[in-house]
Amino acid sequence: MVNADIKVGTSPWGPQDQLGALNHLTAEKSAAILARVDGSKSYDLSIDYFVGMPSFQAAGDPSYQLYMSHTPAGTVVDNLNGVGEAVNRHVCYSGDVVFMYTHTGTHIDSLNHFGVDGQIYNGFTPEENLGSRGWTKAGAETIPPIITRGILLDIAKRHGVECLPDSYAITVEDCKDALDASDVTLEAGDVAFIRTGRMGYWPDGSRVLGNPPGLSLEAARWLTDQGISAIAADQECVEVGPSQHEDNWLPGHCHFLTEAGVPMIELVNLEELSRDGIGEFCLVAAPIRLRGASGAPLRPIAMPLRGQLS
Known part of the structure; x- marks a missing residue:
């Protein structure tokens, strides 16, 4: 195991910026992808909330x-x-x-969810920005409606399996191979969706949660280098678990949220998209505007593009 060597990111959009990579979302990009939509079908990428659903009770958080x-x-x-x-x-x-815990079910992590050395993204500190009723910076209410191009990286399909093995660390080559298979490239402002296959077991908590296959830190850094506006996955933490780095138990979270300013979307259902071979789509998603919260429920909707449906 080696050190992750993660540092707090400074926003190129200025010292008061709370959006991070969501600044890559532009009206022009939204309009361009909406113009390509086939409105005859949509895919709901969220899961139901119900009493007894898998949650993070083992970490001390309340069940739904x-x-x-x-x-x-x-x-x-x-x-x-x-x-x-x-x-x-x-x-x-x-x-x-x-x-419920705000990170229950399909949800998005705000940039204040994780920090490094006492600071969250763009150098905001709890001493100045965390009150008794939540953060005053980078909370869920700052996340705008996300209307952009979604790209599915179907890693499980590339490996020819229904689900990747426990604790499989997705590599940069895995990501590149999945993009090549869909004949797409990542562009600034896209949201990358990582399919491990874990959601195929939902709602069996014993198979959905724990020792997740997910992104290695190297793959995470490669993805943020492409200018993505957010990252999503069909498991509970996007990254591989347990950590491969001795100095950080969730280096992927620290990289995406604190270093790169990229919100994380977790526990999305990608099974139908994979089944229908939809690798590129229009994404429409918005969280509940929970002021100061470190995360919020999200209902992502994927709409195929013209010519994709038979």
Whole structure:
């Protein structure tokens, strides 16, 4: 094992920049990819949220919970609205409450999620920018709607397997081979989607989570060198686990978020895209604007381009 040697990145977009690589998203790029869309089909790349779903409870985070705060029968008994039994039996009212870790299910990591040596991307420090109600810099609310070109790097298919082996470290050559197979190249502002095959086991937590196949640090650095605006994968941390670097237990997170300013999208379902051979697509995605949060649920939608569907 060797040191990762990761440093805090300084934004080329200025000392107050909180977007990082999302600055590569331009109106011109969005318009260009939208102009190529075949609107007859779309792919929902997110997963359902449900009680008992795989989550990070082993790390001490709460499991996803949903409970009813109002039910039709309860409203009749409680009469909290004061309109009486007859009206409350006529108008049936349900309401619920959700409680969860912000990195549950399909979600995006904000740039304040990980830091190095006491700083997050662009040198923001917790002493100046972390209050009792979250970060004042680089939170989930700063992430704009992502409308850009998505590129699928189907690493599992390139290896001829349904799923890569546990702890397989994806190489730069793996990434290049997958791009060659789809006859596409990465361009500035694209979102790269890495398929390991893990989502084929969803929602079996014993097979979806733990010792993930994922990007090596070398592959991560090669991808950010291509100017991607975000990185995504069908497993829980994008990078390979456990870490290959003795000085950092999640070097991929530190590189993408802290060094390169590239948000990370995790637990996306890429099985249908792989099945239909869609290597290039229009991506539309936006997180819930949770002010100051280190991450937020995301619902990415992939739309094929004209001429891709038979």
